[in-house]
Each structure stands twice: as C-alpha cells, then as structure tokens.
Amino acid sequence: xxxxxxxxxxxxxxxxxxxxxxxxxxxxxxxxxxxxxxxxxxxxxxxxxxxxxxxxxxxxxxxxxxxxxxxxxxxxxxxxxxxxxxxxxxxxxxxxxxxxxxxxxxxxxxxxxxxxxxxxxxxxxxxxxxxxxxxxxxxxxxxxxxxxxxxxxxxxxxxxxxxxxxxxx
Amino acid sequence: xxxxxxxxxxxxxxxxxxxxxxxxxxxxxxxxxxxxxxxxxxxxxxxxxxxxxxxxxxxxxxxxxxxxxxxxxxxxxxxxxxxxxxxxxxxxxxxxxxxxxxxxxxxxxxxxxxxxxxxxxxxxxxxxxxxxxxxxxxxxxxxxxxxxxxxxxxxxxxxxxxxxxxxxxxxxxxxxxxxxxxxxxxxxxxxxxxxxxxxxxxxxxxxxxxxxxxxxxxxxxxxxxxxxxxxxxxxxxxxxxxxxxxxxxxxxxxxxxxxxxxxxxxxxxxxxxxxxxxxxxxxxxxxxxxxxxxxxxxxxxxxxxxxxxxxxxxxxxxxxxxxxxxxxxxxxxxxxxxxxxxxxxxxxxxxxxxxxxxxxxxxxxxxxxxxxxxxxxxxxxxxxxxxxxxxxxxxxxxxxxxxxxxxxxxxxxxxxxxxxxxxxxxxxxxxxxxxxxxxxxxxxxxxxxxxxxxxxxxxxxxxxxxxxxxxxxxxxxxxxxxxxxxxxxxxxxxxxxxxxxxxxxxxxxxxxxxxxxxxxxxxxxxxxxxxxxxxxxxxxxxxxxxxxxxxxxxxxxxxxxxxxxxxxxxxxxxxxxxxxxxxxxxxxxxx
Numbered sequence: 001x002x003x004x005x006x007x008x009x010x011x012x013x014x015x016x017x018x019x020x021x022x023x024x025x026x027x028x029x030x031x032x033x034x035x036x037x038x039x040x041x042x043x044x045x046x047x048x049x050x051x052x053x054x055x056x057x058x059x060x061x062x063x064x065x066x067x068x069x070x071x072x073x074x075x076x077x078x079x080x081x082x083x084x085x086x087x088x089x090x091x092x093x094x095x096x097x098x099x100x101x102x103x104x105x106x107x108x109x110x111x112x113x114x115x116x117x118x119x120x121x122x123x124x125x126x127x128x129x130x131x132x133x134x135x136x137x138x139x140x141x142x143x144x145x146x147x148x149x150x151x152x153x154x155x156x157x158x159x160x161x162x163x164x165x166x167x168x169x
Numbered sequence: 170x171x172x173x174x175x176x177x178x179x180x181x182x183x184x185x186x187x188x189x190x191x192x193x194x195x196x197x198x199x200x201x202x203x204x205x206x207x208x209x210x211x212x213x214x215x216x217x218x219x220x221x222x223x224x225x226x227x228x229x230x231x232x233x234x235x236x237x238x239x240x241x242x243x244x245x246x247x248x249x250x251x252x253x254x255x256x257x258x259x260x261x262x263x264x265x266x267x268x269x270x271x272x273x274x275x276x277x278x279x280x281x282x283x284x285x286x287x288x289x290x291x292x293x294x295x296x297x298x299x300x301x302x303x304x305x306x307x308x309x310x311x312x313x314x315x316x317x318x319x320x321x322x323x324x325x326x327x328x329x330x331x332x333x334x335x336x337x338x339x340x341x342x343x344x345x346x347x348x349x350x351x352x353x354x355x356x357x358x359x360x361x362x363x364x365x366x367x368x369x370x371x372x373x374x375x376x377x378x379x380x381x382x383x384x385x386x387x388x389x390x391x392x393x394x395x396x397x398x399x400x401x402x403x404x405x406x407x408x409x410x411x412x413x414x415x416x417x418x419x420x421x422x423x424x425x426x427x428x429x430x431x432x433x434x435x436x437x438x439x440x441x442x443x444x445x446x447x448x449x450x451x452x453x454x455x456x457x458x459x460x461x462x463x464x465x466x467x468x469x470x471x472x473x474x475x476x477x478x479x480x481x482x483x484x485x486x487x488x489x490x491x492x493x494x495x496x497x498x499x500x501x502x503x504x505x506x507x508x509x510x511x512x513x514x515x516x517x518x519x520x521x522x523x524x525x526x527x528x529x530x531x532x533x534x535x536x537x538x539x540x541x542x543x544x545x546x547x548x549x550x551x552x553x554x555x556x557x558x559x560x561x562x563x564x565x566x567x568x569x570x571x572x573x574x575x576x577x578x579x580x581x582x583x584x585x586x587x588x589x590x591x592x593x594x595x596x597x598x599x600x601x602x603x604x605x606x607x608x609x610x611x612x613x614x615x616x617x618x619x620x621x622x623x624x625x626x627x628x629x630x631x632x633x634x635x636x637x638x639x640x641x642x643x644x645x646x647x648x649x650x651x652x653x654x655x656x657x658x659x660x661x662x663x664x665x666x667x668x669x670x671x672x673x674x675x676x677x678x679x680x681x682x683x684x685x686x687x688x689x690x691x692x693x694x695x696x697x698x699x700x701x702x703x704x705x706x707x708x709x710x711x712x713x714x715x716x717x718x719x720x721x722x723x724x725x726x727x728x729x730x731x732x733x734x735x736x737x738x739x740x741x742x743x744x745x746x747x748x749x750x751x752x753x754x755x756x757x758x759x760x
Binding site: 019020021022024025026027028029030051060061064065066067068081082083084085086087088089092095096099106107119121122123124125126127128129131136137138139140141 | 200201203204205206208236237239386387388389390391394421426427428429436462463464465466467468469470481482483484485486487543544545546547551552553583587617619621625630633634637640641643728729730731732
C-alpha cells in the first residue's frame with residue numbers, strides 16, 4: 001500500500017505533467033484517473049489545491065462524469081457496449097453470458113478483483129457490433145464464446161502491454 | 170502562393186513521389202479496423218515483411234468507410250495497381266506478402282477492389298456498390314493518407330486553401346465563400362454556417378474562439394471520430410480558415426476522453442502543423458496567428474450540446490447554459506465563441522479552394538453538399554458513406570449497404586441519434602435532405618442510421634434508447650431528470666409484459682412536460698424515441714400492454730443496463746421519485 005504522502009506526491013507530479021496547455025479541474029481529474037485508475041480522497045484535495053478551487057467544486061465535477069470512479073478498478077477492464085447498434089446485434093445475450101461467467105449482476109468488480117466490468121454507451125465501432133473492449137483493446141463482431149475466451153485471456157502478456165498503467169505502486 | 174507554403178508543398182510532393190516509387194502497404198487502423206482485429210494484422214504484416222526481407226513502407230491509415238470488410242490491407246507496388254484486400258486475418262498476411270509483394274502477383278481471391286489501376290477479375294473501388302454514387306469531399310483523403318503525416322495531406326492539395334486565403338483573400342472573402350456554399354451545420358441543427366460565423370465576426374476581440382465539436386456521443390454515429398482518425402488536417406485547416414474569416418485567435422478540438430485513436434491522431438496532426446508554421450504566430454509568414462489544442466471531456470452525452478461543451482472546456486460539469494447570451498457574445502471563459510461540428514469544418518478547405526458556388530451546386534437547393542452517413546445494425550455492409558443530398562434513404566440502405574441480410578424484412582430505422590427516434594421502414598423513400606426529412610418526421614441529425622430487421626422489437630429498442638437518455642440526463646432541469654426516469658420505468662414495465670392500460674397516456678403526459686420544461690435538446694427531444702415509436706409501432710405497444718405478449722419474443726428476460734438505469738429494480742414502491750432518489754426515500758420516508 002502506498003502511504004498518503006507518497007500518493008500525494010505522485011498526484012502532484014501527474015498534475016504538473018499534463019499534456020495540454022489549458023489546465024482545468026476536469027483535465028486534472030482525467031490525468032489523475034489515467035495514472036491511478038481511480039480517484040482517491042487525496043487526489044481530490046490535490047486537484048483542488050493545484051487548480052486553486054474548493055474540494056466541493058472538484059467533487060461536483062468528479063461525481064458528474066460517468067467515467068470517474070472512486071474505488072480501485074480490477075486488474076483488467078472489460079467494457080461491453082450496450083448502444084442501440086450493439087443492442088440489435090445481440091449485446092444483451094452477450095452481457096448475460098459475461099455476467100454469468102464473471103458471477104456479477106451488473107457493473108462492478110469480480111470477487112477476486114481480477115476484472116472490472118463496465119457498460120459503455122458507445123465504443124465508437126458500431127459497424128462491428130456487438131463490440132466489447134478488453135483492457136482498452138476493441139473487439140468486434142463478438143459472440144459469447146469469443147467474448148468469454150477473450151476475457152479469460154485478459155492476463156495474456158501481449159494484451160497487458162496495451163492497457164494503461166492502473167495499479168498504484 | 171506564399172514563399173513558405175511553396176517550400177512545404179515542394180517537400181511534400183517530393184516525399185509523395187518517393188513513397189509511390191517504393192512498395193507501400195496501408196492498413197486501416199481506425200476504431201472499426203481495430204475492432205475487427207487490424208492491430209493483430211498489422212503486427213503480423215510487419216513481422217512477415219521482416220521475415221521475407223521485403224522493404225516496404227507500412228502506413229496506418231483511417232477509415233475508407235468499407236467497415237464491413239475490415240481489416241483492410243491496401244498494397245501498392247511502384248507502377249502496379251493498388252489493391253485492397255478484405256478481412257485480412259494474421260494467417261492470411263503471409264499469402265498477401267508472398268504473392269503480391271514478393272512475386273508481384275495480386276492475390277485475386279482475397280482482393281476486394283482495385284483502388285488504382287486494374288486487376289483482372291477484381292472490381293475497381295469506384296464500382297463497388299458501396300462506392301457508387303459517393304462524392305467524397307470531407308472524406309477525400311480518408312483511407313489514402315497517414316493521418317499523422319502532414320506531407321501526405323499537403324501532397325494531395327492540403328493547405329492550398331489556407332495559403333490562398335492568407336495570400337490573396339480578405340477575411341470577408343473567405344466568409345463569402347462559406348456563405349455562397351450554403352453550407353449548413355452538420356451537428357444536427359443544420360444552421361447555416363456562414364450566418365453563424367457572421368455572429369462571431371461582429372463580436373469584439375481580442376480573444377475569440379473557434380470550437381470544434383467531436384463529442385459525438387450519439388450511439389450509431391461515428392463519422393466525426395472517423396474524420397479525425399482518417400484526416401484530422403482537413404478539420405484543422407477548416408478551423409484556421411474559420412479563425413481567419415471571423416477574427417478568432419484560438420481553437421479547441423473537443424473530444425471525449427477514452428477515444429484514443431482520434432485523440433492521438435489529432436494531437437499529432439496539431440504538432441505537425443505547429444512545426445510547419447501552419448499553426449501558431451504569423452502563419453505562413455502572414456500577420457495572422459491562430460492556436461489550436463485538444464480539449465478532453467469526461468463521459469457525458471450532454472457535453473455535446475454547445476453551451477454544455479463550453480462548460481466542459483472550462484473544466485466544469487457539462488450542464489447547458491441559459492441562452493441568451495449566445496456563444497457568439499459570451500462563450501467559453503466569457504469570450505465570443507463559435508461552435509462547429511467536425512464534419513462542417515472538414516468541408517471548409519475545399520469550399521475555399523474550389524469556391525463556394527462549386528459546393529452549392531452539389532446536392533439539393535437548400536441542403537447543399539454531401540451527407541456523411543454511418544450505417545450500422547442489421548445491414549449486409551455496415552460502414553460510412555459520403556453521398557450528395559438528394560438520394561433516398563432506400564438507395565443508401567439497400568443499394569449501397571446491401572439491405573437487411575438473410576432475406577429478412579427491414580422493420581425500422583433509428584436515425585439521428587437516440588433523440589432522433591424510431592422510424593418505420595415505410596420512410597425509406599424519403600429523400601436525404603434536411604427539410605424533406607424533417608417534414609417526414611425523420612431527423613438526419615449527425616448522420617447515424619441504425620437498421621433493424623423484422624426480428625427486432627420496437628418496444629425493446631425504445632427502452633434501450635430511453636435508458637440511454639435517462640442515464641445521460643445531466644440533471645439540471647427536473648422535467649428531464651425525473652421524466653426520463655419515469656418513462657423508463659413505464660417502458661420497463663411494458664417490456665416485462667406488466668404494462669397498464671393508462672401507460673401510453675402517462676408517457677405522453679410526461680413527455681410533453683419534458684418538452685416544454687427543459688433547457689436543452691436532451692429534455693426537449695427526449696420523448697422523440699417514444700413518440701415516434703408510438704406513431705409507427707403503436708400496435709406493438711398495444712399488444713405488449715393488452716395481450717401481455719411480445720410478438721418477436723425479444724422482450725423476455727431482464728434488461729441489463731448501467732446501474733443508474735436500473736434503480737427501479739431495487740424499488741419497493743413504484744414512484745419515479747424513489748427511482749431517482751432512493752436515499753431520499755430511505756431517509757425522509759414514503760414519497
């Protein structure tokens with residue numbers, strides 16, 4: 001576990017290293033979540049300090065956008081698209097089978113924290129519906145069999161390279 | 170021509186000649202390609218080229234629009250035909266490399282089309298059903314150039330318009346071309362772009378903003394991301410021209426966080442433009458300066474609404490602002506701003522280069538130019554096409570995209586994003602034209618067309634659309650925030666075959682309140698999916714409610730959606746307020 005101070009240091013570094021010239025509360029929160037995988041209490045405080053605003057203000061932004069999370073994600077992220085194009089091509093069947101396999105009833109982490117399941121409103125590849133993504137690698141024209149195999153193979157080393165660094169070291 | 174641009178153009182043309190004088194392989198790695206496995210194919214290709222010791226340039230390109238045939242690999246030998254191979258799996262890569270690149274023999278069995286030159290037994294690209302009838306203006310470079318390589322863009326006529334504008338035209342003349350083109354905004358509202366620009370021209374400086382909207386939250390629409398992934402330069406050039414015409418100084422390209430392809434390619438394109446002096450101070454040695462950066466937003470559909478977009482750029486919650494004041498007076502950070510969609514801006518360079526009248530002659534009288542249509546759902550050839558206004562939906566859906574596969578009947582179309590609504594297949598003969606479509610009760614929106622076969626259930630699809638609208642309500646206006654939840658709850662009930670006699674009237678009442686009581690389009694149009702579905706498929710709703718059955722059987726089993734769309738599931742009571750505020754109910758008591 002990282003101590004509070006080490007965590008704060010890392011957050012401050014991330015905030016300074018933001019790639020875009022215009023720095024805002026939102027850009028700061030996105031940068032921290034990209035780095036850590038989620039937002040901690042300390043991160044919210046540091047963003048408030050860095051952007052010269054209140055913790056309240058930062059919370060209001062963090063709690064608004066659907067992509068922010070406040071608990072650590074699983075080791076791997078699986079996203080399933082439930083947009084209308086994927087819906088028509090069988091996303092619900094896919095979802096039911098994936099949920100069954102993972103022992104989940106909706107979005108969230110598996111008991112062993114191995115996998116985070118997220119429902120995405122549109123992964124942007126509607127022509128390949130139904131689409132899922134495993135550790136941010138898109139996979140289209142999915143059926144349950146291929147999807148479950150891809151999720152099982154999520155710890156495969158080559159896939160691991162493609163994902164963002166998520167763990168707090 | 171400016172001295173600076175002459176140098177850039179000479180260099181680009183030399184590089185382009187050089188590229189074409191060696192074996193060149195292009196792999197489509199836009200989002201559609203990636204989802205089809207293009208990255209694995211690319212990896213296999215690189216390995217195979219090394220193994221066979223073939224020296225070839227490998228470029229990652231964007232989307233040609235033939236998404237059904239992805240992953241696409243496009244092979245060209247100097248002096249030979251340029252052949253497009255379809256659905257290339259890593260296993261097939263050695264075959265293509267060995268056959269075409271080593272022996273110079275195109276692999277006909279795997280080929281989809283000849284892009285340039287001809288190969289016996291392989292159709293020409295322009296003869297493919299999906300390409301026939303296309304007029305590619307915004308997509309002119311898509312699939313042909315490396316979207317991060319400025320030389321590719323310049324070699325194909327890129328930045329000629331900007332050079333022309335800065336050396337020979339006044340800002341008013343650039344604006345006049347856009348006026349003459351009769352270009353209308355492609356984000357959905359179809360407002361005349363020239364008129365919008367004039368609002369900004371009249372606003373005081375010194376700082377004014379051009380905002381490019383690529384939030385594109387509409388499921389089923391991917392043309393904005395497609396353009397930025399395939400040719401971000403045309404959008405950037407369009408923004409600089411817009412800046413020159415209106416006296417703006419800064420630009421933002423607004424993209425949703427997480428879509429790495431479009432973000433990364435746009436970022437690299439911006440960098441390349443700065444290095445070449447096409448962005449920054451004194452562009453091409455002129456007195457005009459303009460800066461562009463990428464602005465990322467979190468996941469929020471409403472962030473695509475123009476005033477919510479400005480809130481998001483400022484780093485706040487993306488909730489719509491009251492209008493007036495309009496963005497052209499009080500925009501981002503209180504400065505005058507102009508918001509255009511990606512597609513709108515992508516047309517601007519060609520409009521300036523080839524003159525506004527040229528553009529106005531394409532398409533229809535009041536819908537000039539082309540429509541960029543994204544086809545998905547139950548069609549044989551899902552993809553993206555750019556067609557002149559005036560074709561019918563049937564021509565696009567049936568002739569170009571091949572209609573519904575397996576001999577099934579086309580039941581409904583979902584156009585214009587979730588707020589656009591559900592349309593009957595009877596509307597297929599509607600002409601693609603902003604006004605014609607509006608008269609028929611259809612919305613072109615930003616160009617998404619999702620096709621559904623006879624197997625689909627109109628009620629089930631409507632529930633999916635409303636679940637999206639409910640999830641994405643920003644919460645600022647209570648008629649939208651509560652209304653969407655209420656309607657979703659009722660639809661859920663109907664889908665579970667537990668609908669009640671008054672349910673349709675109840676939804677209509679809530680829908681009317683949302684329409685009159687909401688600040689932005691999300692609440693105002695949020696009832697569209699239900700009202701349009703009721704109009705065309707009322708009988709299906711009736712059967713669900715009165716006969717307690719779903720004719721297609723699609724409504725069986727619980728619907729899984731994001732947590733926020735499922736609050737009803739935890740309810741003891743039946744109140745929509747409780748659905749949205751379980752904490753309130755728990756703490757304060759029964760509502």
